[in-house]
Amino acid sequence: MDFIGANILSVSQFERADIERVFEVADTMGPYARREKVTRVLEGAILGNMFLEPSTRTRLSFGAAFNLLGGTVRETVGISASAMAKGESLYDTARVLSGYSDVICMRHPQEGSVAEFAAASRVPVVNGGDGANEHPTQALLDLYTISKELRGHGRTLDDFRIAMIGDLRYGRTVHSLCKLLCLFGSVQVVLVSPPELAMPEAVVEQLRAAGHRVTVTDQLETSISGVDIVYSTRIQEERFASQEEANLYRGRFRLNREIFTRYAQPNTVIMHPLPRDSRAEASELDTDLDEHPSLAIFRQTDNGLLVRMALFALLLGVEDKVDRYSREVCWHSRRNPA
Numbered sequence: 001m002d003f004i005g006a007n008i009l010s011v012s013q014f015e016r017a018d019i020e021r022v023f024e025v026a027d028t029m030g031p032y033a034r035r036e037k038v039t040r041v042l043e044g045a046i047l048g049n050m051f052l053e054p055s056t057r058t059r060l061s062f063g064a065a066f067n068l069l070g071g072t073v074r075e076t077v078g079i080s081a082s083a084m085a086k087g088e089s090l091y092d093t094a095r096v097l098s099g100y101s102d103v104i105c106m107r108h109p110q111e112g113s114v115a116e117f118a119a120a121s122r123v124p125v126v127n128g129g130d131g132a133n134e135h136p137t138q139a140l141l142d143l144y145t146i147s148k149e150l151r152g153h154g155r156t157l158d159d160f161r162i163a164m165i166g167d168l169r170y171g172r173t174v175h176s177l178c179k180l181l182c183l184f185g186s187v188q189v190v191l192v193s194p195p196e197l198a199m200p201e202a203v204v205e206q207l208r209a210a211g212h213r214v215t216v217t218d219q220l221e222t223s224i225s226g227v228d229i230v231y232s233t234r235i236q237e238e239r240f241a242s243q244e245e246a247n248l249y250r251g252r253f254r255l256n257r258e259i260f261t262r263y264a265q266p267n268t269v270i271m272h273p274l275p276r277d278s279r280a281e282a283s284e285l286d287t288d289l290d291e292h293p294s295l296a297i298f299r300q301t302d303n304g305l306l307v308r309m310a311l312f313a314l315l316l317g318v319e320d321k322v323d324r325y326s327r328e329v330c331w332h333s334r335r336n337p338a
């Protein structure tokens with residue numbers, strides 16, 4: 001695909017070569033993400049960050065990624081802080097905001113809303129999550145993480161096994177990740193959820209049509225025993241009709257050190273898109289795994305910066321100019337290595 005000026009709305013728009021290009025560019029962003037070097041390649045460019053649902057890492061990493069490339073970020077956070085609370089349409093909002101921005105990242109509670117917004121925007125729009133539908137940049141950073149973590153395991157993106165656990169019905173990250181996996185060779189996918197929160201049938205069909213082996217189960221212990229990646233997810237309580245209904249499922253699958261040690265292979269990689277629900281009644285990914293070397297959740301968030309920097313560089317056509325506009329930083333950070 002031609003990245004310059006493109007919207008990023010769904011992973012279905014990518015071919016394998018596009019993903020590989022994003023990863024290749026992401027690999028070059030390390031010194032900037034770690035603040036060893038600074039680049040001004042996007043000096044003068046403005047990112048409009050419009051987040052109409054709660055977010056910490058997606059919003060901040062989009063913003064930080066744009067800043068790290070030398071651009072400026074303007075934000076609107078929460079529907080109540082925007083004129084949408086006064087009844088303004090997606091169309092009008094897009095026409096206005098795209099006059100103030102060179103690229104827009106948007107998160108919105110309704111499926112399809114970001115695409116509707118993008119149709120009226122005069123600048124590229126990146127989907128930061130539209131309801132339960134998709135979260136394409138999360139899937140890219142997840143796949144980038146999987147590819148890095150698999151190195152040294154004798155596995156590749158064309159031959160590995162993954163268990164996805166939790167709310168597979170409303171979890172947009174797993175919808176996008178599964179669709180992305182369809183571009184790769186032979187993946188064994190174990191889908192672990194209560195039957196009521198199963199992966200949408202269309203996504204399962206897509207995986208099977210791509211030649212992947214799919215198992216559907218509601219058993220956590222047995223499903224993590226033979227996989228390379230365990231991908232845990234949060235019950236998407238905001239998508240349920242009531243909190244009581246969501247509470248029926250919170251805490252249903254709990255991955256902790258004891259279960260992991262007993263059932264998984266020691267080098268199985270543990271992932272989660274975050275936020276994990278760490279309240280006692282949920283605790284889907286226990287903090288007693290925090291020091292475990294297999295826990296990749298914070299490597300995932302660090303990788304998110306690299307992948308989002310790569311996307312911005314590609315969308316604005318500067319991926320080959322980043323170094324030309326760079327210099328060493330002159331200050332010292334106390335940050336400890338990961």
Ligand code: NCD
Nearest residue numbers: 058129172173234273274275
């Ligand atoms: C996810 C999301 O918003 O879909 N978080 C994220 O962007 N990393 C997952 C979630 O909210 O459970």
